[in-house]
Amino acid sequence: MANPIFSFKRGVFLADFHVHSHFSRATSPDMHPDTINRFAKQKGLSVVGTGDFTHPGYLQELKKELEPDGNTGLYVCKDDPEGTKFILTSEVSNIFTQGGKNRRIHTVFFSPDLRVVEEIQNRVGSIGNISSDGRPILGFPVKDLVRIIMEVSSDCFVVPAHIWTPWFSLFGAKSGFDTLEECFEEQSNHIYALETGLSSDPQMNWRLSALDKYTLLSNSDAHSPSKLAREANVFSSELTYEAITTAIKHTDSGFEGTIEFFPEEGKYHYDGHRACNICMKPQETIAHRGKCPVCGQDLTVGVLHRIEELADRKEGFIPETAKPSVHLVPLEEIIAEAFGVRTITGRVKKEYQRLIQLGESEMNILLWKTEKELQYFVPDRIMEGILRMRRGDLKINPGYDGLYGKINIFSKKEREELQSSRAKACSREKALQMDLF
Template sequence: MPAPTKARGGRPFPPWRRDVFLADFHIHSRFSRATSRRMTVPELDRWARLKGLALVGTGDFTHPGWLAELERELVPDGTGLYAWRGNPEGTRFVLTAEVANIFTQGGRNRRIHTVLFARDLEVARDIQARLRLLGNVASDGRPIFGFPVKRLVRLALEADPASFVLPAHVWTPWFSLFGAKSGFDALEDCFEEESGHIRALETGLSSDPGMNRRLSALDRYTLLSNSDAHSPEKLGREANVFSCPLGYDAVLAAIRDPDRGFEGTIEFFPEEGKYHHDGHRACGVELAPAATRRLGGRCPACGRPLTVGVLHRVEELADRPEPGTPDRDRPAVHLVPLEEIVAEALGVKSVTSRVRREYARLVALAGPEMEILLWRPLEELAAVVPERILLGIRRMRQGRVSIRPGHDGVYGRISLYGEEPAEEDDAGRPAQLPLF
């Protein structure tokens, strides 16, 4: 058996055995704004299997249309999870929904997003009915309410003590717990007397666990990562790794106490997230936090306030130097989605039909995407993966990427080829990089 690939820092890649399972809790249905019409239960089941995800959130159970569809399409599996009626042995689903609370607290306007977990359809119906009395649950898959978010925690737990509330993408500038535009400096300031019910935080695409662990106040929270997918292809771009039994109670117990089977996360390179750096999209300005501070927070092109990004906000609140990784933290592995690797190898800037055909060929021959990116030895992949794509996978596993950070709603640009020296073979000769 070949030796494991070494990632940055010398840790074997990946740090997990194959007998774990992957879960992505935060997604949306086609009833959410700016979401693909293909976000249906059959498509979610199919794409989860292509990606290698065992467990996926339903998203949007607060929406009457989507909840009715879930009731038609899902069947319980006896563990508190569900399966698609058309494939009872396939992907498992857990009932989840994102909610937006916009309210005034501490003299400021606050905009906080959270993800709710429900044990079963009866609980989901109860939560939806309670929310219907407080606002319009049919306007969007992610409904907006005008009451403080702590009341949402209380409402979910009154419906069922086994419900769970996860603050979403906690550093995003506009809609999050710690966001620069509308967030708080401490979790307790936001959730007040309900703070004890918050046991985990979602890091979001623009931060990773190491960044979050720079705040000692967050040590007691499990850090989860999810895709926030608005189309099936985006499933699993961030995910969670578990070794516990596959069931609602077991998964929630592992989130509350990681020693019971939470093994870590799969991450974007955080620089690729669309709010990592500060910036002003309208002027094409992207800045690191130090440059923003020198400019007094103003755009050098137009003089308007810059959107302060995730890295800047982490530095404002951090009480530890980099990297913030206490012993209790679980491994976090940074990946580049396979379609992005294929697109760059083919020399195209976006996912085209040619990229999708090659992606489909690879997963048909080499297994689900996560198997290709994480576990299959490069020597095995070489039999079916073109050499240039294989080079990209190897560089990703080693952390050899160049990234122009994302800012103000613009995703970062990641490269596995453009700014790296030519590869050499085992004899020190320049390696050939043909596609096929």
């Protein structure tokens, strides 16, 4: 798997807009502004979304912990004014019926300041429950939500979220639409960008000519601090709200490209039925008429399949408007692979912190440090993992039906050899300890 355009020039900054607070369901209790700031710095983010600004309780927290970063339209932690800058963002879920079909659409909204956030809460809170979840569920068409928010302030910004996810997205196989205009109708002119989601990347989206006019964004959708920056956006604009949103609208104004998950690692890349351990390529799903061969239930149609259905271009097409992208494996996952373990153990976390202290940030290590620079502080096996990732020299078992894919940087034989050498080292250590007594 090639990763041909590997690195962006130094001097750009990274932004991750779509995150969640501890007020969202299935989210870490650590997702407070101070913790988000600390982890964002470790990752190498210059800008991070607040997430969940629609929640009244979280708005009070934002007011308490953040302060304006001058007149930039961004915010910083009061206790760390030189830290990562926050941009006001929130994801909303609209569930409604349109065209005789049940629709579930997630959208990320940007706000230029807290005053606008308060007015959005007043308007939306009068017609829906915004207090039960950090990502509120509203029972009316998403186009009406866009209209309300843009009436509050024309400086707000709208981005359909993870547009291919089967259950909750613009083009999702289960509850989405076939075109953006069908969904947003007269509000379509407010949409300048689309979030590709973890299970797709820009290359996959380039197969639809209808998407050429939209900027393709990538964000982590982080529900815990360690997941920040698993996807991100690259800018060379000024660090202001206006400059960032202008760069997204007009990409020659400072939008440089994206940092990507390998899409095969996403939870909905392939089709399948997790309960029966069935994972299929689109062609196999068609051959089985969309049914699980074990139990006969409907398969969950994944992102690759859905793109195949709507695509009007062949795989590999590159539009003139295309921006570069880089596919990365999170550093903790590389360390775990190098250590021969499948989970993020205490030993993995300790090594991660050591590397971050020496390498300045995770993205600096993964993107910009040369092989010669890495040799000074990165153990050989971890460095080999980083270099293989940069080459795209990986094996990935694709994700399906809500199950993340699995990346193997090292072969089965290499992993077995590592486990064997570790076992021998442990045996020698125990023998030495016994000799001491």
